[in-house]
Amino acid sequence: MRAVRQLAYGEPLVVEDISDPVAEAGEVLVEVAFGAVNPLDAWISAGSVAAAGPLPRTPGCEGVGRTADGRRVGFRGAGLGLVRDGAWAERVAVPADALAVIPDGCDDRDAAALGIPGVTALDCLDRAEVGDGSTVLVLGASGGVSTIAMQLARTRGARVIAQTTSPNRVGQVSRHADEVIVAEADMLEEAVREVAPDGVDVILDPLAGAFAAPCVRLLAANGALVLYGASAGPEFAFGPQEMYRKNARVIGYSGLPVAPAATARSMESLYALVAAGTLETVIADELPLERADEALTRVRENRAGGKLLLRP
Ligand SMILES: NC(=O)c1ccc[n+]([C@@H]2O[C@H](COP(=O)([O-])OP(=O)(O)OC[C@H]3O[C@@H](n4cnc5c(N)ncnc54)[C@H](OP(=O)(O)O)[C@@H]3O)[C@@H](O)[C@H]2O)c1
Known part of the structure; x- marks a missing residue:
């Protein structure tokens, strides 16, 4: 079968003919329709x-x-693409507990955009206890996680303020937000205070870097900053008083340790929302396996503009 192969970290990916995978006990062979591309794949490819x-x-x-x-199934986790062969191939062996069944009414493309991004969005909203009346600032609003998070937050009755650095993505983002601000880190606080003078209850932050300090300042009393990525840089500093004097929380989230079976049930709940017409995804492109490197570059350089899928 044809498969993308990582031969060495930091080197271009190649497509090779390799032997079909063999499903061991407790595993299921899946004929792949689409592999999804996530920033995680870019970090892995670089060896970080x-x-x-x-x-x-x-x-x-x-x-x-x-x-x-x-x-029809979606799958993620269980070490796929991390410590064992992953999805960018014609076939893959998947631990049975990592399989999520896709219902009628949710097509393969939508399902492919909901595994890592969808479960991350759901788990981050849960950890920050977003509910009716919460004001939520969603950073990097055109991103895969943020696109789902904004919609789920609104179904919970939250007011969503979306931040984007990309003026050309305002139209896409405004479908799911009550207010959209276009701002880099240095203008974030000022721009958010124009629409939320007293700050916000929850911030979903995939950026960190220079965005973290204004985010902490923007938290209202008892607010929560959920940090789940570092697309704008891994280092940051903020004044501790800005946090503890407001009884605010900074919450970290990683989906990697979440049990595959729990993740699969979360994915099925998201597929059901798509089938019911209450959740939508943004698919930017479907590319052949040969263009996997190009897909990773577009993700790294913030040129994807939606979910990228690889088609075997
Ligand atoms: N902890 C976890 O379990 C977990 C799970 C999923 C993802 N993540 C992480 O979360 C982040 C987002 O994931 P995703 O799948 O949503 O990624 P994505 O689809 O590539 O979106 C990221 C968004 O962030 C903004 N952005 C990217 N680079 C930026 C920069 N240098 N400065 C400012 N804004 C920037 C862009 O939004 P605008 O163009 O609208 O500004 C972009 O659309 C990644 O770092 C990823 O590794 C973590």
Whole structure:
């Protein structure tokens, strides 16, 4: 079968003919329809996450496809693309507990955009206890996680303020936000205070870097900053009084340790929302496996503009 292969970290990916995977006990063979591309794949390819994983290896931490018994399934986690061969291939062996069944009414493309981004959005909202009446600032609003988070927050009755650095993405983002601000880190606080003078209850932050300090200042009393990524840089500093004097919380989130079975149930709940017409995804492009490197570059350089999918 054809598969993308990572031969060495920091080197271009290649497409090779390799042997079909064999499903071991407790695993299921999946005929891949789409592999999804996430920033995590870019970190892994550069060797900054899971560098201890065996090489050569097939990348791709999530995808969708069909099982031999005819089920349409999504899958993520369980070490796929990290420490074992992943989704960017014609076929992949997946631990059975990592399979999420896709219902009628949710197509393969939507499902492929909901694994890592969808579960991250759901878990971050839960950890920050976003509910009716919360004011939520969503950073990097055009991103895969943020697109889902804004919609889920609004279904909970929250007011959503979306931040983007990309003026050309305001139209896309404003579908799911009550207010949209276009601001880099240095103008973030001023721009948010124009629409929320007293600050916000919850901030979902995939950026960190220079965005973290204004975010802490923007938290209202008892507010929560959920940090789940570092797209704008891993280092940051903020005044501790800005946090503790407001009884505010900074919450970290990583989906990697979440049990595959729990993740799969979360994915099924998101598929059901798509099937019911209450959740939508933004698919930017479907690319052949040969263009995997180009996909990673677009993600790294913030040129994706929506979810990128790889089609075997
Ligand atoms: N902890 C976890 O379990 C977990 C799970 C999923 C993702 N993540 C992390 O969360 C982040 C977002 O993931 P995603 O899938 O939503 O990514 P994505 O689809 O690539 O979106 C990220 C968004 O962030 C903004 N952005 C990117 N680079 C930026 C920069 N240098 N400065 C300012 N804004 C920037 C862009 O929004 P605008 O163009 O609208 O400004 C972009 O659309 C990544 O760092 C990823 O690794 C973590």
